[in-house]
Amino acid sequence: MADRADFAARYGGWGIVAGASQGLGAAYAEELAARGLNLLLIARRGELLRSLASELSMKYGIETKIIVLDLSSADAVEQVAQAVNDLEIGMLVYNAAFSAIGPFLERSLDDHLKEIGTNALTPLKLIHLFAGQMLARGRGGIVLMSSLSAFQGSAYISTYAATKAFNIVLAEGLWEEWRERGVDVLVCVSGAVKTPNYVASEPERTGGLGDRTMNPDQVVHEALNALGKGPYVIPGRMNRMASFVMRHLLPRKSAVKFMGRVLKGMYVKQE
Numbered sequence: 001m002a003d004r005a006d007f008a009a010r011y012g013g014w015g016i017v018a019g020a021s022q023g024l025g026a027a028y029a030e031e032l033a034a035r036g037l038n039l040l041l042i043a044r045r046g047e048l049l050r051s052l053a054s055e056l057s058m059k060y061g062i063e064t065k066i067i068v069l070d071l072s073s074a075d076a077v078e079q080v081a082q083a084v085n086d087l088e089i090g091m092l093v094y095n096a097a098f099s100a101i102g103p104f105l106e107r108s109l110d111d112h113l114k115e116i117g118t119n120a121l122t123p124l125k126l127i128h129l130f131a132g133q134m135l136a137r138g139r140g141g142i143v144l145m146s147s148l149s150a151f152q153g154s155a156y157i158s159t160y161a162a163t164k165a166f167n168i169v170l171a172e173g174l175w176e177e178w179r180e181r182g183v184d185v186l187v188c189v190s191g192a193v194k195t196p197n198y199v200a201s202e203p204e205r206t207g208g209l210g211d212r213t214m215n216p217d218q219v220v221h222e223a224l225n226a227l228g229k230g231p232y233v234i235p236g237r238m239n240r241m242a243s244f245v246m247r248h249l250l251p252r253k254s255a256v257k258f259m260g261r262v263l264k265g266m267y268v269k270q271e
């Protein structure tokens with residue numbers, strides 16, 4: 001881990017974790033606190049945020065604030081801007097996501113649009129809000145969460161995977177634009193992670209290439225260690241190998257079909 005003082009000097013004084021109440025988001029909050037950032041934590045469940053915030057400030061001697069907010073709402077970013085006021089935001093982690101699992105037409109249009117809002121529009125707007133100040137200071141970090149499902153079309157989570165592909169391509173472009181101006185952009189392209197959301201989605205089995213399900217703290221640790229070293233990271237050696245096979249050895253059409261079979265096994269109840 002980078003020295004706490006160096007990390008805080010580069011990405012402090014305050015970090016935002018959007019989607020912080022549990023799982024990967026709470027793990028980001030914990031590791032950023034351990035690395036010395038004050039934290040502004042966002043999610044819908046205020047009780048979880050409050051107890052996490054007080055636990056982290058006791059344990060790491062940092063300042064914390066919470067914003068109880070639905071990041072899919074149209075005015076979410078205005079509400080964040082108001083709550084931030086004049087805090088110096090040096091780090092933005094966008095972790096929240098909505099995933100409408102199932103055959104495309106069995107989910108409402110509203111669900112598909114909510115995926116685009118939560119997973120693509122809101123992170124874009126937050127980056128637009130905070131990156132200018134980071135660039136003016138010549139330092140800062142932005143971390144977006146994506147998924148291995150975004151490297152090709154992924155049946156039964158098509159819109160979710162498309163929003164996650166948006167995050168990969170957006171982060172890569174911004175990494176190149178800003179890497180020589182002191183602002184590090186990273187997309188974390190994760191495989192399955194044992195978060196409450198993942199467990200609640202009741203995957204029947206993890207599908208091909210073995211069970212590579214990781215713990216949130218492992219994923220977050222690899223992601224934050226990769227920040228400033230390149231535009232993306234795939235946490236986990238087995239995930240990197242599986243992704244290499246899918247992207248470089250299989251024809252794209254075969255990768256799409258393979259992913260579809262895996263996801264059907266996980267999420268489409270068989271008669």
Ligand SMILES: NC(=O)c1ccc[n+]([C@@H]2O[C@H](COP(=O)([O-])OP(=O)(O)OC[C@H]3O[C@@H](n4cnc5c(N)ncnc54)[C@H](OP(=O)(O)O)[C@@H]3O)[C@@H](O)[C@H]2O)c1
Nearest residue numbers: 019021022023024025043044045071096097145192193195
């Ligand atoms: N888990 C996996 O297997 C996996 C795999 C690949 C990629 N990822 C990516 O990793 C990220 C986190 O994954 P996860 O879903 O497993 O979740 P998680 O980190 O366990 O929880 C998601 C967090 O976001 C918050 N959140 C969700 N929707 C929100 C909204 N509309 N407004 C405000 N906060 C919201 C939730 O809190 P509240 O419910 O309290 O609002 C929660 O704190 C996502 O971007 C996901 O795409 C996960």
